[in-house]
Amino acid sequence: xxxxxxxxxxxxxxxxxxxxxxxxxxxxxxxxxxxxxxxxxxxxxxxxxxxxxxxxxxxxxxxxxxxxxxxxxxxxxxxxxxxxxxxxxxxxxxxxxxxxxxxxxxxxxxxxxxxxxxxxxxxxxxxxxxxxxxxxxxxxxxxxxxxxxxxxxxxxxxxxxxxxxxxxxxxxxxxxxxxxxxxxxxxxxxxxxxxxxxxxxxxxxxxxxxxxxxxxxxxxxxxxxxxxxxxxxxxxxxxxxxxxxxxxxxxxxxxxxxxxxxxxxxxxxxxxxxxxxxxxxxxxxxxxxxxxxxxxxxxxxxxxxxxxxxxxxxxxxxxxxxxxxxxxxxxxxxxxxxxxxxxxxxxxxxxxxxxxxxxxxxxxxxxxxxxxxxxxxxxxxxxxxxxxxxxxxxxxxxxxxxxxxxxxxxxxxxxxxxxxxxxxxxxxxxxxxxxxxxxxxxxxxxxxxxxxxxxxxxxxxxxxxxxxxxxxx
Amino acid sequence: xxxxxxxxxxxxxxxxxxxxxxxxxxxxxxxxxxxxxxxxxxxxxxxxxxxxxxxxxxxxxxxxxxxxxxxxxxxxxxxxxxxxxxxxxxxxxxxxxxxxxxxxxxxxxxxxxxxxxxxxxxxxxxxxxxxxxxxxxxxxxxxxxxxxxxxxxxxxxxxxxxxxxxxxxxxxxxxxxxxxxxxxxxxxxxxxxxxxxxxxxxxxxxxxxxxxxxxxxxxxxxxxxxxxxxxxxxxxxxxxxxxxxxxxxxxxxxxxxxxxxxxxxxxxxxxxxxxxxxxxxxxxxxxxxxxxxxxxxxxxxxxxxxxxxxxxxxxxxxxxxxxxxxxxxxxxxxxxxxxxxxxxxxxxxxxxxxxxxxxxxxxxxxxxxxxxxxxxxxxxxxxxxxxxxxxxxxxxxxxxxxxxxxxxxxxxxxxxxxxxxxxxxxxxxxxxxxxxxxxxxxxxxxxxxxxxxxxxxxxxxxxxxxxxxxxxx
Numbered sequence: 001x002x003x004x005x006x007x008x009x010x011x012x013x014x015x016x017x018x019x020x021x022x023x024x025x026x027x028x029x030x031x032x033x034x035x036x037x038x039x040x041x042x043x044x045x046x047x048x049x050x051x052x053x054x055x056x057x058x059x060x061x062x063x064x065x066x067x068x069x070x071x072x073x074x075x076x077x078x079x080x081x082x083x084x085x086x087x088x089x090x091x092x093x094x095x096x097x098x099x100x101x102x103x104x105x106x107x108x109x110x111x112x113x114x115x116x117x118x119x120x121x122x123x124x125x126x127x128x129x130x131x132x133x134x135x136x137x138x139x140x141x142x143x144x145x146x147x148x149x150x151x152x153x154x155x156x157x158x159x160x161x162x163x164x165x166x167x168x169x170x171x172x173x174x175x176x177x178x179x180x181x182x183x184x185x186x187x188x189x190x191x192x193x194x195x196x197x198x199x200x201x202x203x204x205x206x207x208x209x210x211x212x213x214x215x216x217x218x219x220x221x222x223x224x225x226x227x228x229x230x231x232x233x234x235x236x237x238x239x240x241x242x243x244x245x246x247x248x249x250x251x252x253x254x255x256x257x258x259x260x261x262x263x264x265x266x267x268x269x270x271x272x273x274x275x276x277x278x279x280x281x282x283x284x285x286x287x288x289x290x291x292x293x294x295x296x297x298x299x300x301x302x303x304x305x306x307x308x309x310x311x312x313x314x315x316x317x318x319x320x321x322x323x324x325x326x327x328x329x330x331x332x333x334x335x336x337x338x339x340x341x342x343x344x345x346x347x348x349x350x351x352x353x354x355x356x357x358x359x360x361x362x363x364x365x366x367x368x369x370x371x372x373x374x375x376x377x378x379x380x381x382x383x384x385x386x387x388x389x390x391x392x393x394x395x396x397x398x399x400x401x402x403x404x405x406x407x408x409x410x411x412x413x414x415x416x417x418x419x420x421x422x423x424x425x426x427x428x429x430x431x432x433x434x435x436x437x438x439x440x441x442x443x444x445x446x447x448x449x450x451x452x453x454x455x456x457x458x459x460x461x462x463x464x465x466x467x468x469x470x471x472x473x
Numbered sequence: 474x475x476x477x478x479x480x481x482x483x484x485x486x487x488x489x490x491x492x493x494x495x496x497x498x499x500x501x502x503x504x505x506x507x508x509x510x511x512x513x514x515x516x517x518x519x520x521x522x523x524x525x526x527x528x529x530x531x532x533x534x535x536x537x538x539x540x541x542x543x544x545x546x547x548x549x550x551x552x553x554x555x556x557x558x559x560x561x562x563x564x565x566x567x568x569x570x571x572x573x574x575x576x577x578x579x580x581x582x583x584x585x586x587x588x589x590x591x592x593x594x595x596x597x598x599x600x601x602x603x604x605x606x607x608x609x610x611x612x613x614x615x616x617x618x619x620x621x622x623x624x625x626x627x628x629x630x631x632x633x634x635x636x637x638x639x640x641x642x643x644x645x646x647x648x649x650x651x652x653x654x655x656x657x658x659x660x661x662x663x664x665x666x667x668x669x670x671x672x673x674x675x676x677x678x679x680x681x682x683x684x685x686x687x688x689x690x691x692x693x694x695x696x697x698x699x700x701x702x703x704x705x706x707x708x709x710x711x712x713x714x715x716x717x718x719x720x721x722x723x724x725x726x727x728x729x730x731x732x733x734x735x736x737x738x739x740x741x742x743x744x745x746x747x748x749x750x751x752x753x754x755x756x757x758x759x760x761x762x763x764x765x766x767x768x769x770x771x772x773x774x775x776x777x778x779x780x781x782x783x784x785x786x787x788x789x790x791x792x793x794x795x796x797x798x799x800x801x802x803x804x805x806x807x808x809x810x811x812x813x814x815x816x817x818x819x820x821x822x823x824x825x826x827x828x829x830x831x832x833x834x835x836x837x838x839x840x841x842x843x844x845x846x847x848x849x850x851x852x853x854x855x856x857x858x859x860x861x862x863x864x865x866x867x868x869x870x871x872x873x874x875x876x877x878x879x880x881x882x883x884x885x886x887x888x889x890x891x892x893x894x895x896x897x898x899x900x901x902x903x904x905x906x907x908x909x910x911x912x913x914x915x916x917x918x919x920x921x922x923x924x925x926x927x928x929x930x931x932x933x934x935x936x937x938x939x940x941x942x943x944x945x946x
Binding site: 036038042177180181184185187188189190191207208209210211212213244245246247248249250266267268270271272274275278279282283285286287288292293294295298301302305306308309310312313316317319320321323324327330331334335337338339340341342344345346348349350352353355356357358360361365366367371375378381382385386389390393394397401453457 | 509511515650653654657658660661662663664680681682683684685686717718719720721722723739740741743744745747748751752755756758759760761765766767768771774775778779781782783785786789790792793794796797800803804807808810811812813814815817818819821822823825826828829830831833834838839840844848851854855858859862863866867870874926930
């Protein structure tokens with residue numbers, strides 16, 4: 001981290017742009033020296049990700065750098081700063097910046113990175129380039145990276161780094177401190193030392209502050225927390241994040257199938273996972289691909305959203321076919337066509353509330369198959385109560401707007417029925433999907449809104465038809 | 474943290490229940506000794522939060538503890554474990570458990586907590602009880618807590634703890650290590666030492682591993698990272714979380730208006746904030762109160778969700794009044810009533826996609842007023858393209874289902890128009906709300922879906938009316 005950083009940075013894109021265009025080499029280097037990698041990354045992405053791609057221009061002061069200018073700035077960064085900037089930008093800009101430097105420069109940049117970040121960058125390179133980098137860096141580092149490259153990106157193995165301090169159980173505290181001196185010089189976020197047995201199996205953890213406090217001649221084994229929380233390398237990143245939160249960890253050791261220590265995950269890498277997983281749930285609910293970002297080109301967004309819209313179109317036709325059954329009823333009383341979207345829409349809104357509560361409850365582990373039955377009944381009760389109350393309001397409103405009192409009664413009955421359907425389907429469907437190990441967020445909304453659309457039309461128009469047959473409407 | 478913890482805990486509620494009912498005191502204490510606070514918290518909340526409140530029974534094996542049993546278990550915990558369990562449960566259960574112990578016991582429990590957690594618990598107590606606790610604990614702790622109690626819960630001051638190690642600039646590394654020895658014994662997550670000048674103003678930070686490595690007789694000032702990232706106590710917690718993520722921090726010093734060090738925030742407290750803020754956005758989108766949880770009693774959920782449903786009802790009537798204008802058109806051609814929900818529904822789905830992307834973009838800082846114009850145009854393009862494509866599919870489907878080709882054309886035009894409206898309103902409205910400093914998540918969905926409902930009905934039925942007037946339909 002840049003030590004001179006203050007928290008009150010304003011947007012420096014304009015400043016960089018002016019210096020670049022004035023060819024003020026010295027001023028540019030001075031400015032870059034005062035900025036944090038994340039600010040530089042933002043400046044580089046500013047326009048390269050935006051108008052640079054879409055061909056839309058903004059006012060000079062507000063617009064960012066174009067891709068050519070981004071490359072110009074990137075080339076002037078030290079390998080250390082360049083390596084940090086690469087971690088702050090999106091994959092596409094990263095590819096473009098990497099392709100602008102020589103493979104020797106890239107090797108220098110990769111050597112500045114922690115192993116977990118280096119692995120991420122190398123795995124994005126074309127095979128030939130990746131090979132060249134792995135051959136170019138120090139052999140020790142290359143071997144470490146090749147071991148890490150085996151693990152899928154979204155597992156504990158993919159998130160871990162090889163940089164860690166481990167000490168034998170039998171070593172003294174003095175020797176442990178010596179090991180921290182030897183290895184800890186260049187490490188960020190080193191908060192604990194791992195203790196291993198003769199076979200390399202993890203048996204304990206010592207926090208650095210406890211290590212400092214301990215009697216120098218005591219054994220590591222004596223002062224270690226025995227049987228520490230640990231994970232295997234193949235564990236999914238979402239589970240890893242849950243363990244960090246459950247035990248309030250800042251670092252977590254990773255072991256292989258035999259319990260041998262292979263790496264360490266630090267919390268700063270997990271924070272992004274936690275954020276990503278929550279956004280993923282809600283993206284799925286809206287039928288979005290998590291890969292889609294604000295700055296994506298229009299064509300990319302179009303193709304990513306189209307499949308979901310087509311699925312929704314199919315379910316919309318399904319609901320419309322229900323309306324079609326009651327075409328004759330509507331013909332006799334057109335006000336039904338005016339009011340029926342209210343019944344369906346209110347069901348959809350109530351169902352969205354229920355699904356959102358379910359998604360959060362499942363994510364936080366508050367909702368499980370143990371309490372599912374209770375929750376489903378609760379949601380039906382909530383739907384019934386709110387259906388009765390909003391139904392009364394709707395009926396009065398319809399009456400004031402000139403609708404027949406019997407039509408008002410239909411509206412009341414239809415809304416109440418549909419809000420119960422919303423509560424039932426909004427709670428039951430995600431839970432049953434979870435039971436069958438299908439992702440509850442992605443498929444729930446399609447099924448549930450289909451239920452409330454069909455439920456709304458069926459209850460409102462169906463009751464109207466019955467009323468008509470009975471001769472009271 | 475309990476050192477014996479493994480990560481493969483299964484649900485132990487049943488086991489606790491059986492031991493409680495068998496009055497197996499010894500077995501119960503043994504079992505509780507092997508469990509982590511978060512598992513005990515979950516067991517206590519299991520049923521007290523559920524059937525215990527709702528009066529619904531489950532099968533004995535699966536059901537959790539009722540509130541009385543939760544109290545029985547809680548009373549048997551050591552002050553240390555009890556203090557950790559209190560942090561794992563919701564406010565209501567916490568109140569009930571706290572009221573089951575004597576004020577002497579509560580004082581013991583509070584003394585086990587870190588100052589930030591103790592502050593949270595004390596601020597929930599009735600004033601008299603809070604006073605009693607503050608008078609009962611050690612004077613030094615009491616003063617520290619009273620200082621922290623001043624800050625609102627959702628600020629840096631509310632999240633910080635008073636436990637930290639600070640050393641004078643002029644002190645030697647040896648003296649710095651001595652200070653860690655003195656104060657760091659009972660501290661969790663101590664990863665760095667703060668360096669202050671003679672006036673108590675923060676001037677630097679030293680990571681513990683750097684402290685261990687340093688030459689014992691060098692001065693703290695020489696080895697410290699100067700001018701470190703810091704925040705003032707009044708900063709909003711959302712901003713604090715952003716700073717942690719931007720600089721990959723695990724601890725952040727908090728200073729007062731004069732730059733004097735007053736506390737420290739650790740990342741484990743920030744992770745919950747990050748999670749909460751994201752859920753808050755999506756809860757607002759669905760018209761939910763963030764306070765609502767899966768385990769809430771039905772009555773609470775009913776009242777919390779009703780206001781939003783009423784607002785939606787009002788907007789649904791607004792949309793219905795548009796349909797009413799075209800009642801005559803529908804009377805002449807009832808198939809319009811069958812197809813019109815498709816047009817409105819597809820607009821709503823496309824708008825939800827856009828709003829979700831906007832909420833994430835604003836949360837991650839990728840979308841700003843700088844690139845807003847570009848984004849709005851992009852979303853309209855995406856709407857246009859997907860409107861044309863889904864419109865074609867819809868037209869063919871309607872034709873195959875027996876609709877007139879002209880009605881199919883209306884469907885095509887209506888859907889295309891409404892998906893452009895969805896892109897425009899879905900992007901423009903949240904951004905303009907942000908501009909006016911209104912929370913973009915909360916109000917966007919109401920406005921936007923009203924736009925797509927009205928837009929859908931207006932374009933589809935309006936065009937149909939024009940076609941009829943022109944005599945082509």
